Amino acid sequence: MALTSQIKPYDDRWPVMFEVEKALLQVVFAPHSVEIQHVGSTAVPGLAAKPEIDLLIVSDHQDEDRVDQDMASLGYERGKDLSNGHMFYRRDVGGIRTHKxxxxxxxxxxxxxxxxxxxxxxxxxxxxxxYQVLKLELESKNESGIKEYLSQKAPFIDAVVGLLPKG
Structure with a gap:
């Protein structure tokens, strides 16, 4: 089963795409946005990635219905909350994921x-x-989609950031 998009070589346009989206999202989350950061593989120069711009927003907003409506006006669909205090939105264009x-x-x-x-x-x-070698290997062996891919990357990431012992 395919991932949400195919891993591609690093593209110098990704930081520019982030800045464009950041400007739009600052309006949605103002005045409650504390910060907006470019995260994920497209935020790492030289790293192959699914060409999906990942944005991390820290916000103490209270009006989720308004945020959902404003995000929908930008083409975003709200996914299920990934944990308490962690909302997730995605935008697909022509069936291809472009932003998270x-x-x-x-x-x-x-x-x-x-x-x-x-x-x-x-x-x-x-x-x-x-990390790039791992991602390409996981993509080539993927059978059930993005959840499988993410769950197989997680132990590497957790070990690197110190949440689990390396091993």
Whole structure:
């Protein structure tokens, strides 16, 4: 089964695509947005990735119905909450996933995990290569879709950020 999109070589346009989307999302989450960060593999120069721009938003907003409506006006569909305090939105164009938005309440543990992993990949060429090899291998062996792919990447990510012992 295919992933939400196919892994591609790094594209220099990804940071620009993030900045464009960030400007739109700042309006949606104002004045409650604390920060908007580019995360995921498209945020790591030189790393092959599914060409899906991942955004991390820290927000203490209260009006979820308004946010859902504003996100829908930008073409986003709300997925199920990934955990308490972690909302998820996705945008597909022509059946292809283009953007994912993770909205966290301040202090959520996943904020640390996502930012630390991104920063470690940006700073360590060997780690970046190991992760790229893993992603390409998981993509080539994937049988049941994105949930399988994500669950198989998670132990590597957790070990790298120090949430589990390496092994």
């Amino acid at each position: 938005v993770h909205v966290f309440r301040p202090g959520h543990w996943q904020i640390f995990r996502m930012l630390r992993f991104r920063d470690m990949l940006r700073q360590d060429d060997e780690l970046r290569l190991q």
